[in-house]
Amino acid sequence: MLWLCIHLSRLPLEIFTRGSEDDNPLVVHCGSAGRPRVIAANASAAVAGIKSGLPLAAARALHAGLRACPRDQAAERRALESMAGWCGQFTSMVSLVSPDVVLLEIGGSLKLFGGLDPLLSELKAGLGQLGYQAQLATAPTPLATEWLARQQGEIFLDGFGKLVRTLSQLPVSALASGTDVQARLSGMGLHQLGDVLRLPRDGLTRRFGADMLLRLDRALGRAPDPRLPFVVPPRFAGHLLLPAEVDNIEALLFGVQRLVKELSGMLRARVAGVRAMSLQLVHSPTSVTSVQVGMVVPGRHERHLLELLKARLESVQLAAPVHEIRLLTDTLAFCEAPHQDLFADAAVEIEAPEVLIERLRARLGDEAVQGIRVYADHRPEFAWRWSVPGQDSIQPIPVRRPLWLLAEPRVLKTHRGRPCLQQELQLWPGRERIESGWWDGRDIRRDYFVAQDQEGMRYWIFHELPEPRRWFLHGVFG
């Protein structure tokens, strides 16, 4: 077993900064009794001299245009859970340790990713794209890896060989047992874990209780440490708080991209696709603009989902500035990834028709992309219908028809009793009489002819039988 720990040390800050690219000074504050203190500051605020522990008023004095957000622990918990869902693509055993640690059991995944280093680099790249800076560590036991990640991270043990030696060098504060125990340990002259480990076991139990010894045993792998696996919820619900109110669509796209990345990681973890997404732009707790995207075929490809969302967002008018983005999906459906053909000779990836149709419809609108089919009616203008693309059609009546039909028959001028379109038209011999449609009030009585002009272009025209007996152009022989 090999455990990987992701310690999101800056989570209270990052839930605000991941939503936008700008780097204005931002602090997160928290505090009781009206005396808020800064608990986290971003890089540009740190440059101005603001660090954690400073009262908020003092921080504002240091930098006038400071943005201050109150700590949102519920949002932190949600973000941690979304992160755990995203991590599911690396392993099936994910466990959370509140408030800012995600543990992954990666022993079984190493072979798939080709070793520890490729897995770590993919994970780091993914975390960066999601907007998090994390400290990573690996060790054979979950507790040991958590201690290592909290201390400084970037320690990667792959077996029990160096575990004792590495843990011995950690300070006793890694035990996280409380300040009074801390004080007693340092009063006894114990500053590193190695010192504690050298003490006799029963003595430790007598002075500090069985709990500390149990934790040390678990960290060293001498006692079992079962962890509760994180159960991925059936739906995806991603939230992104924006540090400042945003009132244009382009600035929102940055945050949307982060959420879609999280979603696609989770989809890959569950080998699932999403059929319906709802992007909600929150203006205030009561006012939300919602953008819906529905798909015929479950989608899971990040670029495809992002394209669809972008296309729908383009037509949205923001009524008020947005300060939170949420991405919700319906229940995820099992959806296999397209297989790579082992002996594929065609270098062309043929996209499924549904994917192309959805993409066209997302930008042009549903009515702009349709199929056609034949309808059983003698009247030419009703012998066809728009249809859902891919729908089968009946066979037509075997009569001669032009390839092009005009949407509305166009009246033709006549010259000496003969119809003309720029020049006089010559009629071919033979006519077709169509009298039909008395049952729905749109009856027609017409004589159809094929006509030709001086350039040789051929048209389908008709002479209406009832008065006033005009000539019309109805089609073109393409």
Place this chain on the structure above:
Amino acid sequence: MSLENLLQRAAIWRGGKFSSAKEGIPTGFNELDALFPSGGWPRGALTEFLTPGEGVGALSLVMPALARLSQEKRWIAWVAPPYIPYAPALAMAGVDLSHVLMIRPRAASDGLWAVEQTLRSGTCAAVLAWPVAGDDRMLRRLQLAAEAGQSWGLLFRPGRMAIQSSPAALRLRVTRESQGVVVNVLKRRGGWAAGPVCVEGEGLGVRGEE
């Protein structure tokens, strides 16, 4: 080294005679198959039809090939057609209507975008377009999209565009005379301009046919 040995070598290209690799889409007309370099309509490239108008019969020339392509797995897309493509006539020509996609965008710029998307996606075996505006740069993009998706792009344009240069692999001027549809090849890959060739056939028309 004798002349025959020299001519056998692949490093020599002989003008006036093109390679007989037959990987084009069969046109359904012997006269056109003989005229086009790949033995048919060029795959993965643009074909331009320069006509005085729709009534000339350019669409009928491509109907046999479109019918055959629609029976296979891929689709036929029509982007912003000038009139309504009449379903009964298409079905009579053998086109499988369940593989036909009609795209009618409201803005002209969306039309060019739609053509590029359908050419590139590989879903459509053929894409028919009637570009209203189209400079050389846009046509080049469409040509690249057709190559990427291995689709056949058909562009129908007014005859006066013949003087404009174009990256299309095959450019034809189509007119109609009393004996039938007349095709002049303005440009083809691997050969000089050729024609005029008169194509006769069912639906194209000798006068008096019923």
